[in-house]
Amino acid sequence: MVARYELIADELREEILAGAHPVGSQLPSEAELAKRHGAARGTVRQAVAVLVAEGLVGSRQGARRIVLGAARSQSFAELHSFAQWARAGGHRFGGQVIEQRRRRPSAAESARLGDGEVLEVLRLRTLEGEPVLVERTVYAEWVAPAVERLPADCESVTEALYDAIGLVFAYGEHLIDAVAAGVQDARLLGVRRGSPLLRQRRTTTTHEGRPVETSDDRYRAGSVAFSIRNSIGANPLVRQAIDLRSRPGEHMFDL
Amino acid sequence: MVARYELIADELREEILAGAHPVGSQLPSEAELAKRHGAARGTVRQAVAVLVAEGLVGSRQGARRIVLGAARSQSFAELHSFAQWARAGGHRFGGQVIEQRRRRPSAAESARLGDGEVLEVLRLRTLEGEPVLVERTVYAEWVAPAVERLPADCESVTEALYDAIGLVFAYGEHLIDAVAAGVQDARLLGVRRGSPLLRQRRTTTTHEGRPVETSDDRYRAGSVAFSIRNSIGANPLVRQAIDLRSRPGEHMFDL
DNA sequence: TAGAGGAACTTGTACAAACAAGCGAGCACT
DNA sequence: AGTGCTCGCTTGTTTGTACAAGTTCCTCTA
Numbered sequence: 001m002v003a004r005y006e007l008i009a010d011e012l013r014e015e016i017l018a019g020a021h022p023v024g025s026q027l028p029s030e031a032e033l034a035k036r037h038g039a040a041r042g043t044v045r046q047a048v049a050v051l052v053a054e055g056l057v058g059s060r061q062g063a064r065r066i067v068l069g070a071a072r073s074q075s076f077a078e079l080h081s082f083a084q085w086a087r088a089g090g091h092r093f094g095g096q097v098i099e100q101r102r103r104r105p106s107a108a109e110s111a112r113l114g115d116g117e118v119l120e121v122l123r124l125r126t127l128e129g130e131p132v133l134v135e136r137t138v139y140a141e142w143v144a145p146a147v148e149r150l151p152a153d154c155e156s157v158t159e160a161l162y163d164a165i166g167l168v169f170a171y172g173e174h175l176i177d178a179v180a181a182g183v184q185d186a187r188l189l190g191v192r193r194g195s196p197l198l199r200q201r202r203t204t205t206t207h208e209g210r211p212v213e214t215s216d217d218r219y220r221a222g223s224v225a226f227s228i229r230n231s232i233g234a235n236p237l238v239r240q241a242i243d244l245r246s247r248p249g250e251h252m253f254d255l
Numbered sequence: 256m257v258a259r260y261e262l263i264a265d266e267l268r269e270e271i272l273a274g275a276h277p278v279g280s281q282l283p284s285e286a287e288l289a290k291r292h293g294a295a296r297g298t299v300r301q302a303v304a305v306l307v308a309e310g311l312v313g314s315r316q317g318a319r320r321i322v323l324g325a326a327r328s329q330s331f332a333e334l335h336s337f338a339q340w341a342r343a344g345g346h347r348f349g350g351q352v353i354e355q356r357r358r359r360p361s362a363a364e365s366a367r368l369g370d371g372e373v374l375e376v377l378r379l380r381t382l383e384g385e386p387v388l389v390e391r392t393v394y395a396e397w398v399a400p401a402v403e404r405l406p407a408d409c410e411s412v413t414e415a416l417y418d419a420i421g422l423v424f425a426y427g428e429h430l431i432d433a434v435a436a437g438v439q440d441a442r443l444l445g446v447r448r449g450s451p452l453l454r455q456r457r458t459t460t461t462h463e464g465r466p467v468e469t470s471d472d473r474y475r476a477g478s479v480a481f482s483i484r485n486s487i488g489a490n491p492l493v494r495q496a497i498d499l500r501s502r503p504g505e506h507m508f509d510l
Numbered sequence: 511t512a513g514a515g516g517a518a519c520t521t522g523t524a525c526a527a528a529c530a531a532g533c534g535a536g537c538a539c540t
Numbered sequence: 541a542g543t544g545c546t547c548g549c550t551t552g553t554t555t556g557t558a559c560a561a562g563t564t565c566c567t568c569t570a
Contacts, residue, residue, distance in 0.1 A: 005520080040524060043525075063532075
């Protein structure tokens with residue numbers, strides 16, 4: 001079942017994206033929205049809270065809410081799945097396992113994933129036919145068998161693992177910085193050694209908080225950017241717009 | 256006045272950070288928290304929603320909430336102010352204007368800041384005495400006079416502008432990627448040309464949605480990292496922990 | 511013993527009502 | 541003309557209630 005407030009939020013979002021509420025203009029008051037939708041004020045409030053969290057709308061006590069952006073908030077776009085992100089952006093993409101082996105975890109890894117043997121996988125991902133991402137993922141022992149059963153050119157590991165064992169990546173922690181390309185990075189991505197790469201290190205867990213994997217992902221510079229919207233008051237946010245047409249070859253990851 | 260749910264959220268956060276609710280354990284149910292604090296369930300719900308948004312707690316229908324992390328969520332830590340971030344992390348920091356001039360805006364700039372003349376400022380920021388950040392900021396015409404009145408070694412532009420004209424940076428949009436250091440970057444940061452830099456491009460606006468500035472900030476690799484927590488369900492989140500002791504020379508920016 | 515079924519618990523959604531607090535416009539006064 | 545104040549509007553906070561929906565665990569049955 002879809003919640004009422006979700007429907008109202010969707011409708012408002014559509015109106016904003018369609019230009020019915022231009023950037024800088026005021027949104028209707030909660031009272032009016034409530035009357036229009038025949039809903040209680042609390043429900044309407046929950047709806048606009050969604051938009052505020054998305055960074056589409058700004059809110060402060062006493063003043064009407066204003067529209068901050070009309071960019072298509074490509075909805076969820078979790079940070080976890082390269083495939084889901086690429087697909088949402090309408091990109092062609094692919095992936096290939098380069099290397100895969102079991103080994104004992106390092107101290108840092110066992111602290112995050114547990115004591116058992118881990119599975120390390122090196123994947124190369126392509127976007128529009130170009131190699132853009134080197135992914136070094138370390139899986140916890142309990143998911144290792146399922147990962148090993150995947151084909152080497154599996155497009156979406158996230159989706160494949162969901163189909164296979166019902167695994168859901170629910171929570172994630174991410175660290176983003178820049179590093180110089182190493183020898184292997186350079187060879188796989190087709191760039192010079194030492195050239196800049198955008199690195200995303202992450203650890204993900206299930207609903208229950210059970211650790212699944214940690215990963216070190218490195219993007220070729222100029223191919224992908226992370227994008228964030230935030231507001232001072234309360235709900236920070238994450239997620240955001242994509243418009244690739246303006247600068248070909250540069251893509252964005254929604255946060 | 257501080258809201259009740261904020262107080263409850265603070266108390267819960269402290270408990271988690273203090274280890275009273277270890278990572279992976281269950282939080283008390285809403286009913287129990289309500290009884291304990293003598294508050295209505297709705298209020299408690301709002302409190303835990305804050306923690307969920309911070310990524311400290313995971314939540315799903317039917318099951319008790321679980322603790323996901325015990326990292327010190329250095330609270331707000333807006334993406335806007337280098338000074339505020341550095342101070343919250345207990346760092347020594349400084350800043351120096353290298354160059355400053357008025358000029359006509361480019362097409363992209365006037366689309367974001369308006370048609371008037373803009374003020375471009377080049378600043379070099381230091382952390383622990385080391386140069387780590389080159390900041391190229393373009394201010395809209397209406398803030399230019401106030402910015403020009405600031406001392407060249409102003410520590411916190413954000414705070415200085417607030418004190419001077421009551422300006423509040425309320426909303427921001429950020430784009431994060433990696434670039435190679437240019438000639439000027441290399442000279443200022445003391446690195447080789449072409450070495451990796453972490454770039455953050457941002458546009459900020461006031462409460463009312465009035466554009467204030469756009470900036471291109473470049474961090475020396477290995478000095479700063481961005482950190483994000485997110486969850487699949489709903490509330491994205493932003494903000495996160497800092498622990499520098501483990502990897503000296505590497506710092507984090509809370510998102 | 512394995513699996514189905516169900517009861518108790520817990521979080522999610524929705525409505526209603528009241529007051530607090532901040533904003534903005536218009537008004538009166540200087 | 542400019543200043544300060546008040547009043548209405550709008551968002552923020554809190555309480556209470558009811559039901560929906562998902563989880564967990566125990567029990568009963570085949």
